[in-house]
Amino acid sequence: xxxxxxxxxxxxxxxxxxxxxxxxxxxxxxxxxxxxxxxxxxxxxxxxxxxxxxxxxxxxxxxxxxxxxxxxxxxxxxxxxxxxxxxxxxxxxxxxxxxxxxxxxxxxxxxxxxxxxxxxxxxxxxxxxxxxxxxxxxxxxxxxxxxxxxxxxxxxxxxxxxxxxxxxxxxxxxxxxxxxxxxxxxxxxxxxxxxxxxxxxxxxxxxxxxxxxxxxxxxxxxxxxxxxxxxxxxxxxxxxxxxxxxxxxx
Amino acid sequence: xxxxxxxxxxxxxxxxxxxxxxxxxxxxxxxxxxxxxxxxxxxxxxxxxxxxxxxxxxxxxxxxxxxxxxxxxxxxxxxxxxxxxxxxxxxxxxxxxxxxxxxxxxxxxxxxxxxxxxxxxxxxxxxxxxxxxxxxxxxxxxxxxxxxxxxxxxxxxxxxxxxxxxxxxxxxxxxxxxxxxxxxxxxxxxxxxxxxxxxxxxxxxxxxxxxxxxxxxxxxxxxxxxxxxxxxxxxxxxxxxxxxxxxxxxxxxxxxxxxxxxxxxxxxxxxxxxxxxxxxxxxxxxxxxxxxxxxxxxxxxxxxxxxxxxxxxxxxxx
Amino acid sequence: xxxxxxxxxxxxxxxxxxxxxxxxxxxxxxxxxxxxxxxxxxxxxxxxxxxxxxxxxxxxxxxxxxxxxxxxxxxxxxxxxxxxxxxxxxxxxxx
Numbered sequence: 039x040x041x042x043x044x045x046x047x048x049x050x051x052x053x054x055x056x057x058x059x060x061x062x063x064x065x066x067x068x069x070x071x072x073x074x075x076x077x078x079x080x081x082x083x084x085x086x087x088x089x090x091x092x093x094x095x096x097x098x099x100x101x102x103x104x105x106x107x108x109x110x111x112x113x114x115x116x117x118x119x120x121x122x123x124x125x126x127x128x129x130x131x132x133x134x135x136x137x138x139x140x141x142x143x144x145x146x147x148x149x150x151x152x153x154x155x156x157x158x159x160x161x162x163x164x165x166x167x168x169x170x171x172x173x174x175x176x177x178x179x180x181x182x183x184x185x186x187x188x189x190x191x192x193x194x195x196x197x198x199x200x201x202x203x204x205x206x207x208x209x210x211x212x213x214x215x216x217x218x219x220x221x222x223x224x225x226x227x228x229x230x231x232x233x234x235x236x237x238x239x240x241x242x243x244x245x246x247x248x249x250x251x252x253x254x255x256x257x258x259x260x261x262x263x264x265x266x267x268x269x270x271x272x273x274x275x276x277x278x279x280x281x282x283x284x285x286x287x288x
Numbered sequence: 289x290x291x292x293x294x295x296x297x298x299x300x301x302x303x304x305x306x307x308x309x310x311x312x313x314x315x316x317x318x319x320x321x322x323x324x325x326x327x328x329x330x331x332x333x334x335x336x337x338x339x340x341x342x343x344x345x346x347x348x349x350x351x352x353x354x355x356x357x358x359x360x361x362x363x364x365x366x367x368x369x370x371x372x373x374x375x376x377x378x379x380x381x382x383x384x385x386x387x388x389x390x391x392x393x394x395x396x397x398x399x400x401x402x403x404x405x406x407x408x409x410x411x412x413x414x415x416x417x418x419x420x421x422x423x424x425x426x427x428x429x430x431x432x433x434x435x436x437x438x439x440x441x442x443x444x445x446x447x448x449x450x451x452x453x454x455x456x457x458x459x460x461x462x463x464x465x466x467x468x469x470x471x472x473x474x475x476x477x478x479x480x481x482x483x484x485x486x487x488x489x490x491x492x493x494x495x496x497x498x499x500x501x502x503x504x505x506x507x508x509x510x511x512x513x514x515x516x517x518x519x520x521x522x523x524x525x526x527x528x529x530x531x532x533x534x535x536x537x538x539x540x541x542x543x544x545x546x547x548x549x550x551x552x553x554x555x556x557x558x559x560x561x562x563x564x565x566x567x568x569x570x571x572x573x574x575x576x577x578x579x580x581x582x583x584x585x586x587x588x589x590x591x592x593x594x595x596x597x598x599x600x601x602x603x604x605x606x
Numbered sequence: 607x608x609x610x611x612x613x614x615x616x617x618x619x620x621x622x623x624x625x626x627x628x629x630x631x632x633x634x635x636x637x638x639x640x641x642x643x644x645x646x647x648x649x650x651x652x653x654x655x656x657x658x659x660x661x662x663x664x665x666x667x668x669x670x671x672x673x674x675x676x677x678x679x680x681x682x683x684x685x686x687x688x689x690x691x692x693x694x695x696x697x698x699x700x701x
Contacts, residue, residue: 059348062356065363066344067575069583070612071337071371072633072644078364079647085357092353106352130586176643183636186596187589194585272348279351279409286466288351288409288459315671368648375632378614384634385611444631448652590636591610597637 043156044098045118045215046225048108049261050151050159051091052119055109056269057140058084059276060127069130076176080137083169090162110280114270115263118213122205124260124269128198131184131191135198138177142238143209143231145174150226159224178242185246192247199243200251207256209235305505310436313379321505324498325435326380327396328507330387333373334398338391338572340366342406343415351409358455359412365452369445376437392577394564399423401484403566410463410470410477416456417526418478418485422519424449426489429509457526464530471531478527479535486550487558489516520548613662615641617649620657627659635660 061081068074092105099108122140127133148170151163184195210232212220219225240250259265279288289297298318304311311317340363347363350356374384390396401419406412427449430442463474490496490512502508510518520539527534538551560566612634618627630649635641641660649655669677685691694701 062347062360065347065360066337066340066367067579069579069586070634071367071374072635072640072648073583073586075364075367075371076644076647078360078367079651082357082360082364085353085360089353089357109353130583179639179643183590183593183640184586187591187593188585190585191589191592275348278349283351283467283469286351286470288355288462312671314668364651368651371633371648372631375614378632383611441631587612587636588610590640591612594637594640 040098042215042218043224044095045213046219047091047095047098047159049118049213049215051088051095051109052117053123053140053144054084054091055088056117056119056272057123057136058082058088059272060123060125060136061133063127064133077133080173080176083166083173087162087166087169090165094158094162106280110277114265114273117260117265117269117273118263119260119265120205120208121257121260121266122202122209124266124272125202125205126268128201129194131194131198132201134177134180134184135195135202137173138181138242139199139202139206139239140209141170141174141177142235142242143206144170146231146234146238147226147228150231154225155223181242181248182246185243185248195246196248199248200253203251203253204255204257206235206239208258208260211258211261213261302504305434308432309434310439311434312436322380324501324505324507325438326377326382328502329373329377329380329435329438330382330390331397331399333370333377333387334391334396335402336366336370336373338398338402338576339419340370341572341575342402342404342568343412345406346409346412349409350412355412355459362416362452362455365448369441369448372441372444373438376435376441379437388576388580392573392580394573397562399488400558400561400566401481401488402572403561403568404480404484405568407480408473408477410460410473411481413456413459413463413474414477414481416452416454417460418456418481418523419488420449420452420456421523422485422488424453425515425519429515430507432506432509434506460532461530464532474530475532478532482535483553483557484561486516486520486553487561489513489519491555491558517547520550524548612636613664615645615660616663616666617641617645618659618661619645619649619655621654622656627657630654632663638662 058081061077061084065074065078065081068077088109089105092108095108096103096105122136125132125136145167148163148167152160152167154160154163181195184191186192210228212228216225216228220227243250257266297316301311301316301318301321311321343359343363343366347356347360350359374387377387378384387396391398401422406415424446427442427446431439431446433439433442460474460477463470493499493511493513496512499508499511503511524534524539536551538549540549541547542549561569613636614632615635616632617630619630620627630645633641633644633648635644638660641662642658645658645660646655650658
């Protein structure tokens with residue numbers, strides 16, 4: 039039970055950690071000062087959620103490992119985030135597309151997680167949902183702006199959605215730990231979110247004058263620790279200090 | 289307006305500043321006052337946003353989650369401060385785009401300190417502690433400056449920046465309590481940032497031609513040398529407290545002056561960096577230009593979308 | 607290069623219920639929704655607000671300081687609008 043709960047928390051936290059890290063890369067390089075500041079806020083929200091989760095995970099482990107050990111000292115195959123969140127910032131359309139496709143899921147997921155029998159998780163969900171409601175509003179607005187903006191932005195936004203679409207199905211896959219947690223009333227049955235997810239996504243894309251991709255071939259593996267090549271580089275930066283200077287306090 | 293009338297207005301204007309009246313955007317002001325303020329405020333704004341870059345470098349590599357969020361929030365604040373300052377400058381009749389243009393073409397300057405590279409994690413400490421420390425000394429003095437929008441921006445900025453220097457000093461403190469490797473890292477960062485930090489206060493008074501005019505308009509409340517001395521006097525004990533050595537063999541407490549004597553600054557280096565030949569001038573400018581030009585299609589899209597929405601609304605109204 | 611720049615907006619924030627909205631500063635945004643979101647992200651990062659107004663700067667009509675004499679000076683000698691203008695017996699402490 040503890041092992042499954044631990045893995046379940048990592049799954050949740052790793053998504054936010056990796057997405058927060060990607061968003062953090064943008065800080066200082068955004069398309070306008072106002073947008074730059076807004077994107078950093080998303081990143082800060084995500085890291086805040088991450089810290090609560092890893093602190094809880096550390097408590098479950100019950101040894102002397104800290105939130106940072108869990109966040110920064112696992113090997114690449116031990117990160118359980120979905121492939122979607124590790125995709126690089128190819129351009130601002132990809133940044134927004136990735137954020138949007140995750141936010142729709144994240145919002146549905148946290149709404150359900152608030153009902154978890156695990157009170158710590160329920161509390162984390164309760165706090166995070168307000169932040170994520172704003173994220174969803176922000177990214178949906180930008181999908182519409184870029185989709186229904188200029189010819190160029192429309193093409194770029196469509197390309198980003200098309201490129202990222204292959205990673206959406208994985209959001210609704212269940213691991214063994216997931217199933218166990220659902221059975222215990224702790225976890226969220228993500229398979230039940232799928233229909234609403236695609237409906238909500240389609241709603242925004244249509245309003246943004248974008249095509250809903252018809253692609254039926256999907257990528258998976260993140261939840262089993264089998265990632266895209268992008269993750270290794272991201273971790274190399276994320277873990278650099280902890281690896282180069284082991285066992286020190288900062 | 290006749291020359292006589294202008295002279296009269298100028299006299300009234302100077303008198304207002306003398307009695308601590310604030311000047312507001314629509315008030316009459318001498319052209320030179322307007323231009324000097326546009327130059328200084330935009331330069332200040334540019335420093336904030338270029339200043340995001342060296343620290344921004346380390347966001348993805350911060351050694352702990354706690355440090356990461358603190359650094360992110362700090363760099364974000366700098367963006368916010370740039371924004372407040374650009375807004376203040378805009379009240380003088382220049383657009384933000386024009387100011388960016390001046391920055392990108394090298395016509396406008398920014399603080400040279402940001403042309404030095406941030407090489408190790410300890411540099412995050414040194415920048416927060418020394419660079420923000422030096423900036424705060426300048427900025428506190430400016431809260432009482434004569435131009436209302438600038439003074440208000442400074443008040444807000446000073447309030448928000450109070451955590452920045454602490455953030456940096458805490459990083460240094462932690463390093464100094466750590467392993468030998470960490471202490472060396474901290475000392476190395478101090479060695480590299482000490483002199484550039486002193487240069488942040490600008491040339492010596494005798495080589496600073498604008499000082500008299502700027503003092504009159506309260507764009508400066510103290511001279512460069514006075515501010516520099518104040519910074520040294522407050523920073524040296526902070527270094528000693530955490531066991532770091534200020535890299536200046538001539539640094540000595542002067543009992544009579546109740547201040548530190550210090551060594552000669554390398555002014556050749558100062559001018560070299562100001563003229564665009566510092567270690568990172570090119571990288572910094574490239575990063576800013578890329579962000580701006582690479583973001584043009586995004587800004588255009590948002591504008592096009594806003595126009596379309598407006599049109600639709602207008603049509604519905606009919 | 608950009609064809610048209612994002613216009614300037616003025617931001618007013620109510621710091622808590624019971625207080626008025628106060629001018630906090632300005633920012634650029636393409637439309638009103640974005641202006642609101644940007645204002646939230648730029649001006650309320652430290653819990654400074656419970657309500658935000660944004661208005662495009664060009665819609666503000668401001669008085670001209672050159673007319674300050676005729677606009678505001680006439681009010682200076684209307685001392686009878688202030689309570690101190692009226693004499694009361696010493697026995698009455700508060701009125």
